[in-house]
Amino acid sequence: xxxxxxLGILKLTNPFLEEVKEYQKRDQKLMEKLMSINEGNEVDFGxxxxxxxxxxxxxxxPDVPELKKMILEEGHRSGL
Numbered sequence: 001x002x003x004x005x006x007l008g009i010l011k012l013t014n015p016f017l018e019e020v021k022e023y024q025k026r027d028q029k030l031m032e033k034l035m036s037i038n039e040g041n042e043v044d045f046g047x048x049x050x051x052x053x054x055x056x057x058x059x060x061x062p063d064v065p066e067l068k069k070m071i072l073e074e075g076h077r078s079g080l
Contacts, residue, residue, distance in 0.1 A: 014050075016074075020059060020067065021052050027062040 024030045030053050033045045037053075044056050053060045061067055 016070065017050060017052055017059070019070075020061060021050065023062045023064050023067055024053050024060065027064075030060055030062060033060075 033042065034047065034053060036042045037045055037047055045060075046054050048054055061071065
């Protein structure tokens with residue numbers, strides 16, 4: 001598996017993706033999407049090899065202030 005993926009122009013590392021995945025498990029709407037994905041009823045949503053829910057290839061970030069803060073901090077740190 002890759003060591004990182006891009007979120008827009010921001011690169012996400014595997015530890016961060018693991019955290020996203022854990023928060024996704026607590027997100028009711030994403031869990032409903034996951035059930036729909038598993039039933040074969042989704043075109044735009046999917047799950048990658050690491051079991052991270054994605055929308056058209058992009059990582060689905062749950063509406064969690066801590067995650068959003070981490071993304072913003074990483075963007076600032078990397079000069080984006």
